Amino acid sequence: MELIKNLQWRYAVKKYKDELVSEDKIDQIIEAVNLSASSCGIQPYRLIVVTNPEIRQKLAEGSFNSQIQASSHLLVFAAFNNITSEYIADYVAMMEKQRNLEIGMLNDYRDTLISHFSAQTPEQNAIWSSKQAYIGLGTALIAAAELQVDATPMEGFDPQLFNDILGLTGKNLHASVIISLGYRDTANDYLASMPKVRLPIDQFSTMLK
Ligand SMILES: Cc1cc2nc3c(=O)[nH]c(=O)nc-3n(C[C@H](O)[C@H](O)[C@H](O)COP(=O)(O)O)c2cc1C
Structure with missing residues (x-):
């Protein structure tokens, strides 16, 4: 299937070109995330799309991930603090x-x-919500790959800083995981030409008959 080729094509981009992803493609990625499954079906997370360069510069402070700032769009998966x-x-x-x-x-x-x-305690509900947000993260990566849009999933950011700058706590939300979107800078990204590293399928998967 075409999806396998697209998943082989994608990788976690370290360096992006200065090129914007069209709003139409961003909308399709958001729609795909909204269509993700969630436990009990109650979608206990929200997606925040950040484009504003000043806000992104502040969000990137202290992080080793320059993609927070230097990419076309930043998606923040914000999970509920409580249900x-x-x-x-x-x-x-x-x-x-x-x-x-x-x-x-x-x-x-x-x-x-x-x-x-x-x-459940609010902490248990927050952890559960964050797990649901990660399902959305997977969908976003797959949707981006199908659209030939590059993406980097990231946990390397300061969640408290994100919560403060984006005013998440007052909305019963916390930053769970993020994705940058854009187009790879093939000439300057050391990972662009590297083969993908994955286990052989027979080590990864076991078929019990
Ligand atoms: C939840 C999650 C968090 C990640 N955090 C970061 C990160 O902070 N910075 C980064 O450059 N890559 C990050 N990655 C990318 C992984 O390192 C990458 O997906 C992995 O090495 C597999 O390579 P591939 O995605 O290029 O196939 C993260 C990936 C996932 C799924």
């Missing part, structure tokens, strides 16, 4: 509406989710 009963109720009401169900039809599902998430 509130109000959020669940609103989301389940939206499910009923989008599926043309009678109001109240999903009350049992709603109540099961509310009792599950309210029995």
